[in-house]
Amino acid sequence: MTGSPHDAGVIEGVGRTALLVAAGRAIETHRADSLAQDVYAEHFVRAARASADWPVRIEDAPGGDACPLWGRLARYFGLRTRVLDDFLLSATGRGTSQVVLLGAGLDARPFRLGWPDGTTIFEIDQEQVLSFKHSVLDRLGARPTASLHSIAADLREDWAGALVAAGYDATEPSVWLAEGLLLYLPAAAERRLVDTVDLLTAAGGGSLAYEIKIGAESPAVRANPLYSTALEQIGVDLLALFDTEPRPSSAAELTGRGWSTTVRTPFDFTAQYGRGPLPEQHDAVGTNRWVFADRARDAAASASAETTQSARLDPEPPTNPTDHLVLDGAE
Numbered sequence: 001m002t003g004s005p006h007d008a009g010v011i012e013g014v015g016r017t018a019l020l021v022a023a024g025r026a027i028e029t030h031r032a033d034s035l036a037q038d039v040y041a042e043h044f045v046r047a048a049r050a051s052a053d054w055p056v057r058i059e060d061a062p063g064g065d066a067c068p069l070w071g072r073l074a075r076y077f078g079l080r081t082r083v084l085d086d087f088l089l090s091a092t093g094r095g096t097s098q099v100v101l102l103g104a105g106l107d108a109r110p111f112r113l114g115w116p117d118g119t120t121i122f123e124i125d126q127e128q129v130l131s132f133k134h135s136v137l138d139r140l141g142a143r144p145t146a147s148l149h150s151i152a153a154d155l156r157e158d159w160a161g162a163l164v165a166a167g168y169d170a171t172e173p174s175v176w177l178a179e180g181l182l183l184y185l186p187a188a189a190e191r192r193l194v195d196t197v198d199l200l201t202a203a204g205g206g207s208l209a210y211e212i213k214i215g216a217e218s219p220a221v222r223a224n225p226l227y228s229t230a231l232e233q234i235g236v237d238l239l240a241l242f243d244t245e246p247r248p249s250s251a252a253e254l255t256g257r258g259w260s261t262t263v264r265t266p267f268d269f270t271a272q273y274g275r276g277p278l279p280e281q282h283d284a285v286g287t288n289r290w291v292f293a294d295r296a297r298d299a300a301a302s303a304s305a306e307t308t309q310s311a312r313l314d315p316e317p318p319t320n321p322t323d324h325l326v327l328d329g330a331e
């Protein structure tokens with residue numbers, strides 16, 4: 001499958017980074033010692049004009065494992081995918097039935113993971129990214145393994161109402177993921193995201209995982225060949241796409257609001273899973289942190305949840321019906 005009339009959203013800008021992650025997942029999937037399996041990833045890569053000729057196997061990447069992009073960064077994506085697969089499945093396995101994927105991009109978890117019966121997944125991304133994703137999955141005849149609500153929204157704006165209008169129930173527990181997202185969002189959007197997750201989990205309790213970079217990267221790190229290779233080989237200028245505003249201390253903010261928060265490096269998980277990237281000099285992923293946070297259900301918030309939800313979120317049904325696509329594959 002090459003070329004898609006729906007690929008406008010992944011050709012340029014931050015949407016194209018979703019293809020980069022998909023290519024990393026495809027490469028990981030084909031590795032003999034793969035940490036995560038995503039059989040859909042290579043189809044996304046092949047279906048977009050921007051990426052139709054990108055490697056989907058490490059053997060096809062110039063330089064192989066020594067390539068900073070398709071060797072090291074793709075392995076980083078493979079490890080991140082596995083760790084966050086395990087995080088989400090652990091939460092749903094403990095009874096959390098709502099999953100919210102923020103900046104879902106070409107994440108195929110709603111189609112490739114074995115979710116417990118009754119799981120509902122909400123995925124939010126730009127309209128054109130989601131339409132490309134679902135055009136590819138439709139052509140493959142893929143069916144979601146949970147009830148899936150795809151919500152087109154700009155995460156820099158107010159997106160909570162669209163989530164509630166799509167059926168998110170603030171009185172029930174939920175697990176949230178912002179994988180590869182906050183690096184690209186302005187600080188105000190990160191604050192809004194934390195406020196929203198905090199508000200929407202007060203009554204039901206929940207868990208959140210997200211990825212950030214701590215502090216600005218030094219000139220030596222910005223000169224890391226990973227960045228120049230991404231620009232030269234696939235036209236993705238990560239350094240231009242990253243938001244360089246001073247970041248909020250979201251982990252400290254969550255802790256202050258009563259969440260229990262753990263900040264880990266990717267290398268912690270390389271040690272835990274037995275493979276993955278190791279630290280290097282002037283490391284382009286050296287300032288990356290994966291944050292895991294949990295909060296218990298608040299009984300008082302639960303009691304007033306109905307009022308809180310309607311008074312503070314004022315959910316509006318989507319004006320454009322294509323902004324909210326429902327796939328009930330799990331039934």
Ligand SMILES: C[S@@+](CC[C@H](N)C(=O)[O-])C[C@H]1O[C@@H](n2cnc3c(N)ncnc32)[C@H](O)[C@@H]1O
Nearest residue numbers: 017018021103104105125126154155156179180
């Ligand atoms: C690097 S990709 C990661 C996608 C996915 N989480 C994954 O790991 O495969 C970043 C995603 O964030 C989305 N994104 C960035 N800024 C956004 C915004 N303001 N509103 C909605 N989505 C946004 C992009 O469209 C893209 O799909």
